[in-house]
Ligand code: NAD
């Protein structure tokens with residue numbers, strides 16, 4: 080069992096655009112004593128090279144790697160040795176979108192990738208928290224949670240990473256107001272399902288009501304802004320690595336017995352009949368310890384947006400659950 084400061088963390092897709100800087104940031108966390116880089120033999124950089132590179136940083140973190148053969152069914156199942164004892168598995172493995180694509184266009188290809196990972200973690204590290212960065216988060220998380228539960232495991236260990244929406248909302252509010260911000264972002268992680276609650280933060284409340292719809296839209300479209308500028312060469316990687324590390328560190332703080340709160344997309348009953356929802360979550364010794372309710376004091380705009388996005392998110396959750404039914 081891990082003691083504070085002795086956590087083992089894996090990054091699946093650790094040689095990719097997000098994976099490399101995410102692995103760097105996690106290796107610098109004093110709570111991480113062992114880091115595992117897992118990627119395919121066709122990755123742009125060999126996982127062993129990423130691990131060797133990181134292993135030269137000062138500090139106590141031991142870095143190891145595992146290379147999986149592409150197109151080999153259940154290749155990750157051979158990851159028993161490296162996955163055993165993991166406390167946290169961060170999963171950016173998957174295809175990023177190209178200009179003109181929606182995140183939901185990635186469902187089949189990326190859920191197939193995530194499935195192998197989640198099944199292997201369920202077998203070799205059933206106590207780990209699994210943080211899914213791979214898109215489409217709105218559907219992949221329900222799908223993987225269903226597989227996890229089918230293995231008899233606790234859904235409070237499966238976390239969809241929506242921290243980048245919070246990071247973006249904070250940045251945009253600070254640019255306007257000059258004040259630090261901590262904007263909760265609820266709902267999901269695609270288009271209109273991304274709902275920043277500017278009303279819930281002192282800096283957010285300084286923004287005039289007539290500027291809120293555009294700012295809200297900017298947070299929703301921020302991923303697409305990056306996809307367009309990268310011009311077919313991927314989506315957000317550096318900001319995502321920063322956000323993923325922020326979430327990863329919060330999970331580890333919770334596991335270390337210091338409950339820590341972040342927004343995340345989890346199995347939930349806080350909003351209507353939606354079975355998954357992003358909201359403020361407290362991480363504790365067992366992963367998701369508390370899911371906070373949607374604040375009662377939403378603005379008129381936020382209330383209307385919540386109502387409008389609910390059927391959209393429902394459809395995307397159902398697509399994930401359908402995927403899980405099809406592969407069970
Ligand atoms: P990338 O192509 O640069 O890296 C993905 C890595 O995953 C590659 O190294 C690839 O070899 C590896 N991989 C693929 N299949 C694998 C498998 N079965 N096992 C192990 N590794 C495997 O892509 P990226 O830019 O790092 O993006 C990764 C994912 O993250 C995409 O789906 C993207 O849409 C998503 N993303 C999510 C958010 C978010 O806010 N949640 C933000 C940005 C990107």
Ligand code: LMR
Pocket residue numbers: 175176182214243301302303305306314315
């Ligand atoms: C993001 O928000 O940057 C990610 O979901 C990647 C994307 O496809 O936009």
